[in-house]
Amino acid sequence: MDDPYKTLGVPRDASQDDIRKAFRKLAKKHHPDLNPGNAKAEELFKNASNANELLSDPRKRGQFDRGEIDAVGHEPQPSYRDQADGEAGRRYARGSEQPNGWNDDAFSDLFGSMFNDARQPAEAVYVAGRDERFSLTANFLSAVNGATSRLTLPDGRVLDVRIPPGTSEGQVLRLQGQGGLCSNGGPSGDALIEIQIAPHLFFTRDGQDIRMDLPVSLVEAVLGGQIQVPTPTGPVHMKIVPGSDNGTTLRLRGRGVPAHGAKPAGQLYVKLRIVIGAPDAALEEFLRSWKPEHSTNPRRVMEDSL
Amino acid sequence: MKIDVVVAQMSGVQRPDLERWILKKWVKPDMGCGEYEFCEIDVARARLIRDLRDDMEVNEAALPVVLLLLDQLYDLRRRMHDVGEAIDHTVPAEVLVDLVVHLAKRKL
Numbered sequence: 001m002d003d004p005y006k007t008l009g010v011p012r013d014a015s016q017d018d019i020r021k022a023f024r025k026l027a028k029k030h031h032p033d034l035n036p037g038n039a040k041a042e043e044l045f046k047n048a049s050n051a052n053e054l055l056s057d058p059r060k061r062g063q064f065d066r067g068e069i070d071a072v073g074h075e076p077q078p079s080y081r082d083q084a085d086g087e088a089g090r091r092y093a094r095g096s097e098q099p100n101g102w103n104d105d106a107f108s109d110l111f112g113s114m115f116n117d118a119r120q121p122a123e124a125v126y127v128a129g130r131d132e133r134f135s136l137t138a139n140f141l142s143a144v145n146g147a148t149s150r151l152t153l154p155d156g157r158v159l160d161v162r163i164p165p166g167t168s169e170g171q172v173l174r175l176q177g178q179g180g181l182c183s184n185g186g187p188s189g190d191a192l193i194e195i196q197i198a199p200h201l202f203f204t205r206d207g208q209d210i211r212m213d214l215p216v217s218l219v220e221a222v223l224g225g226q227i228q229v230p231t232p233t234g235p236v237h238m239k240i241v242p243g244s245d246n247g248t249t250l251r252l253r254g255r256g257v258p259a260h261g262a263k264p265a266g267q268l269y270v271k272l273r274i275v276i277g278a279p280d281a282a283l284e285e286f287l288r289s290w291k292p293e294h295s296t297n298p299r300r301v302m303e304d305s306l
Numbered sequence: 307m308k309i310d311v312v313v314a315q316m317s318g319v320q321r322p323d324l325e326r327w328i329l330k331k332w333v334k335p336d337m338g339c340g341e342y343e344f345c346e347i348d349v350a351r352a353r354l355i356r357d358l359r360d361d362m363e364v365n366e367a368a369l370p371v372v373l374l375l376l377d378q379l380y381d382l383r384r385r386m387h388d389v390g391e392a393i394d395h396t397v398p399a400e401v402l403v404d405l406v407v408h409l410a411k412r413k414l
Contacts, residue, residue, distance in 0.1 A: 027361040033354055033376060036383060080354040083347035084380040085387070091334060091347055093384075094377040130337050133325055154329060 004051030004064070004071050012065070016056065023052035032081050130189040132179040136161060140200035143167045144210070144232045144257050151193065161193055166208070166260035169197045203232060208266030210256040215275045216240065218283075231255045231268050238270065246274040307344040309335075312352065319356050327355055332373055 005012050008022040026048040028034075035041035054071055055061045063069045083089060136151050146165035152158050159178055167173075172194050179189030197205070204211050210232060220227060224242035228235050231252065238252065249271045256266025297303075313321045327333045328342065333352050335342040344352075355373075358364040364372050397405070 024361055024363055027357070028363075031357065031362065033357075036379065080347070080350040081380075083350045084376075085383055088345065088347040089380050089384055091345070092351065092377050093381050094374060130340070130342075132329060133322075 002047065002051075002071070004054050007047045007051040008055065010055075014055075016058070019052065019055045023048055023056070032079050033084075036081050036085070130179060131192050132189060133192045133194065135194045135196060136163075137196040137198055138163050138167065139198050140203060140205070141232055143169075143195065143197045144203075144205070146260075153191075159191060159193075163195065164260060166257045166263065167195050167197075168205075169195070171195050202230075205257070206269075208257045208263055209269060210266065211269045211271065213273045214270045215273050216244070218274060218276060220244075221246070221272065221274045229268075229270060233258070240272070244272055246272060248272045307349060309342045309344070312344050312349055315349075316353060316356065318360055319352065323356075324352060327352065330370070332369065 005014070008014075008019060008026065010018050010022045014022070027045065030041045030045040030048065032038075032042045032045055050071070053060075054064055060069065064071060084092065132153075134151060134153065136149060138147070138149055141147075142149060142163055144165065146167070147163050149161050149163055150158060151161050157178075159175060161173060161175065163173070172192050175191040175193065177188045178191035202212050214227075214229060216227065220240055221244050222242065224240045224244065226237050226239055229238045229252065233255065236252065236255065238250065240250075249269050252268040252270060254265040255268035257263075259265040309321065309324060313319060313324060324333065328335065332355060333348050335344045335348045337343070354376075355369065358369060358372060359366065393402070393405070
């Protein structure tokens with residue numbers, strides 16, 4: 001085999017990107033299926049493929065550059081052209097190839113019919129209804145609480161998909177009889193719908209539990225009080241005890257993912273995040289004159305462990 | 307050949323790719339016992355689609371047009387082949403010579 005760099009027409013220090021570009025350029029020109037019956041194109045494409053295979057793999061390219069391996073070409077895998085040119089190719093025929101072979105009109109039709117008829121969709125060869133897979137992205141709350149979502153299939157059919165409460169990422173819903181149609185009178189296949197869940201602005205899912213960060217003011221954290229917490233099923237009131245520190249996690253029992261099937265309702269874990277807010281002259285004035293009752297160094301644990 | 311085997315043998319193609327191509331009827335394996343069964347031509351065609359997409363930068367939006375034209379080209383080639391074979395078997399030898407001489411005069 002020739003020097004793969006020469007075959008692709010790139011310098012020896014070409015980047016991976018240059019190599020890919022050079023190969024693509026040659027592939028577009030010489031691919032056997034774009035040049036059926038052209039042995040020269042086939043040879044050129046084979047050489048380009050082999051060169052690309054060698055040079056696009058940094059490990060193999062390095063070995064070749066150091067002279068550790070030769071540019072050994074190997075036969076390409078069976079090509080589409082070999083198949084399409086023969087009897088097997090009729091599977092993908094677009095024209096009206098007479099199933100009974102040629103007839104009197106065949107010669108006059110030789111070129112006319114196939115191009116005229118080509119717009120007719122090729123007939124599917126499936127003999128039984130098959131399951132078809134689709135993907136549906138549900139929003140976070142629909143997946144938690146359940147909802148009905150409309151899905152338009154590539155063939156134009158519209159399915160209303162019932163997303164049950166507590167649906168998790170990657171779960172596959174089966175819609176019986178909504179898949180591929182059966183051509184011989186048997187049952188249709190099922191539509192298998194894989195659910196993806198879009199992330200939520202402040203809720204995250206942890207199995208049956210849901211976690212969130214809840215911003216609280218300095219006053220609420222220090223003095224405590226009743227605050228309103230948004231939950232997946234609507235707002236609820238929660239009591240904050242005086243002196244709640246930043247990062248304190250509170251649990252709202254049963255306010256996570258609702259009970260479904262054999263699974264009990266999960267918890268909603270609320271982590272307090274203290275927000276100081278905009279600069280406040282009075283607060284600054286107070287803190288300057290403030291003598292803490294228990295003066296502590298908040299970084300003592302870190303310093304002790306060093 | 308089952309879909310898993312096809313995917314395992316074909317670098318750069320994941321199972322969802324192949325399933326999507328089947329759904330779009332670009333590849334038409336048989337359906338036997340609830341599973342796809344790939345013939346040699348189905349595998350070769352999937353490989354061709356991969357080459358078109360990955361090496362020749364024909365994105366999936368443009369692929370149906372390319373496949374339609376390719377299919378028409380191969381339809382035509384099969385027909386031409388049939389015609390050639392029919393001529394070979396039916397036309398007397400001296401007429402064949404005339405035919406070849408006549409065609410040789412035409413520039414492609």
